[in-house]
Amino acid sequence: xxxxxxxxxxxxPPSPPPPAGxxxxxxxxxxxxxxxxxxxxxxxxxxxxxxxxxxxxxxxxKGPGVLVRPL
Amino acid sequence: MSVTVSRVEPSIAGVGDYLELMKPRVxxxxxxxxxxxxVIAPTHLHPVIAFTALIxxxxxxxxxxxxxxxxxxxxxxxMTRTAARPVPAGRVxxxxxxxxxxxxxVGAVVVLGLLVNVVAAALLALSIGFYVLVYTMWxxxxxxxxxxxxxxxxxxxxxxxxxxxxxxxxxxxVLLFLIIFFWTPPHFWALSLFRSEDYARAGxxxxxxxxxxxxxxxxxxFYSLILAPLGAAPWFLGYAGAVYGIVAVATGAAIVALAxxxxxxxxxxxxxxxxxAFSILYLFLLFAMLLVDRLSAELIGRLAA
Numbered sequence: 354x355x356x357x358x359x360x361x362x363x364x365x366p367p368s369p370p371p372p373a374g375x376x377x378x379x380x381x382x383x384x385x386x387x388x389x390x391x392x393x394x395x396x397x398x399x400x401x402x403x404x405x406x407x408x409x410x411x412x413x414x415k416g417p418g419v420l421v422r423p424l
Numbered sequence: 425m426s427v428t429v430s431r432v433e434p435s436i437a438g439v440g441d442y443l444e445l446m447k448p449r450v451x452x453x454x455x456x457x458x459x460x461x462x463v464i465a466p467t468h469l470h471p472v473i474a475f476t477a478l479i480x481x482x483x484x485x486x487x488x489x490x491x492x493x494x495x496x497x498x499x500x501x502x503m504t505r506t507a508a509r510p511v512p513a514g515r516v517x518x519x520x521x522x523x524x525x526x527x528x529x530v531g532a533v534v535v536l537g538l539l540v541n542v543v544a545a546a547l548l549a550l551s552i553g554f555y556v557l558v559y560t561m562w563x564x565x566x567x568x569x570x571x572x573x574x575x576x577x578x579x580x581x582x583x584x585x586x587x588x589x590x591x592x593x594x595x596x597x598v599l600l601f602l603i604i605f606f607w608t609p610p611h612f613w614a615l616s617l618f619r620s621e622d623y624a625r626a627g628x629x630x631x632x633x634x635x636x637x638x639x640x641x642x643x644x645x646f647y648s649l650i651l652a653p654l655g656a657a658p659w660f661l662g663y664a665g666a667v668y669g670i671v672a673v674a675t676g677a678a679i680v681a682l683a684x685x686x687x688x689x690x691x692x693x694x695x696x697x698x699x700x701a702f703s704i705l706y707l708f709l710l711f712a713m714l715l716v717d718r719l720s721a722e723l724i725g726r727l728a729a
Contacts, residue, residue: 386434396439404535407476411539414472 435520441510445493445521446486446528453707454485454581457604460711461585461597464663464718469589477540477588481581484532484548488555488577490525494518495560502626505619525556536588544588551580568631575608576601582711596663600711603654607707609647610683613640614700617686618693641687644699648683652676655710665721668713675706 382390458481462474469477493500493511501512510516516524529552537545559574567573582600587593613631616623617640620632632640655676659669682702686695 380434382434386436389436389438390434392439393435393437393442396442407479407535408539410472411476414470 435517437510437516437520441515442490442524444510445490445516445524447489447492448486450489450578451482451485454578455482456708457600457711458581458585458588460714461582461600462589463585464596464714465586465589467590473540474588477536477544477585480532480536480540480545481548481584481588483528484536484552485581487525487528487532488552490521490528491552491556492560494521494525495556496564497521499565499626499628503619503622505622540588541591543591543593544584547580547584547587547593551577551584554580564628566629568629568634570629571612572609575605575612578608579604596658599654599657599661599663600714603651603657603710604707606647606651606654607703610644610651610679611700611703611707613644614686614696614703616640617696618700641689645683645687648680652680655706658714664714665717667720668710668717671709671713675709678702679706 455478459478462469462477493509496506497509497511497518500506500509506512511518511521529549533545533549533552536548555574555577559570559577563570563574579601582604583593583597586597586600616630616632617637620630620637623630624633631643653676656669656672658664659666659672664672679699679702682695682699686699689695
């Protein structure tokens with residue numbers, strides 16, 4: 354058995370990745386905080402989606418002159 | 425040597441808390457008055473662009489509300505009416521409210537400028553800036569005239585709506601601006617009459633706290649006497665029809681009568697509560713009638729054609 358093999362045997366098994374909501378710095382989110390974060394993330398995603406759709410539709414409405422705006 | 429690292433507690437703020445930061449009731453009034461400004465404008469805006477303009481105005485008004493709640497959290501915490509707001513209640517951190525408000529304000533102005541026009545965007549920026557910097561940060565804590573001058577911010581939405589439709593400003597939206605501007609003091613002073621203890625506890629120099637109730641009642645009467653003819657002005661200047669004129673004269677007479685009753689009231693706050701409630705109905709009726717007037721004229725025009 355080589356030296357490196359012996360060293361590997363002595364290493365503790367790799368720890369599993371932290372569960373959702375737990376960072377490597379030890380912040381543990383409560384169920385309430387996780388729910389609130391998820392709700393906020395969904396709201397941000399929906400808002401961004403609405404913005405994208407809005408820009409798309411306005412581009413269709415205004416046509417090629419979309420950047421020509423009255424002052 | 426030990427080093428203490430402070431950690432910010434992860435947020436528990438829900439979507440509802442952020443919506444509350446936007447002051448939905450104030451926002452709905454801004455959107456409604458902006459809609460009227462947009463509809464009575466002589467040019468027709470594509471419905472998608474009109475919708476975009478209203479969304480931006482709503483978000484801009486919400487941003488101003490969020491920034492107001494961020495800055496005024498100390499005052500809000502001391503007042504019964506506002507102590508349960510997200511920042512003083514601890515559900516939203518002050519920094520979160522500030523970031524939320526700034527993001528929405530910049531977003532609303534930029535999108536309005538890009539998708540509608542620059543004049544409307546500039547007026548929206550002026551409205552948000554005036555409300556946050558002039559009213560909230562300066563006037564509110566320093567003078568009993570805070571809501572008189574600060575009322576200009578809340579009076580701008582019809583002008584923004586008009587500017588969104590036309591790309592400019594004219595006498596009609598200025599008239600609507602003046603109606604809301606002169607409506608604001610009787611409306612807020614009526615509220616502050618029966619909430620004066622709250623304002624005194626928070627150290628906000630509202631007129632009843634600084635000058636007393638009698639002076640406030642006199643001021644409400646003074647502004648109501650200016651407001652009533654101003655409310656009817658769109659009719660006698662020819663910008664609105666007879667239906668609007670009848671409603672404006674009748675409700676204007678009612679608000680003056682209420683102001684006289686409030687002026688005569690020595691004790692209690694029955695008349696001030698009535699004045700506060702009626703002032704909301706008054707403004708809603710005036711603007712709803714402008715909307716009805718314009719839409720019915722358009723319908724009659726189409727039927728005749």
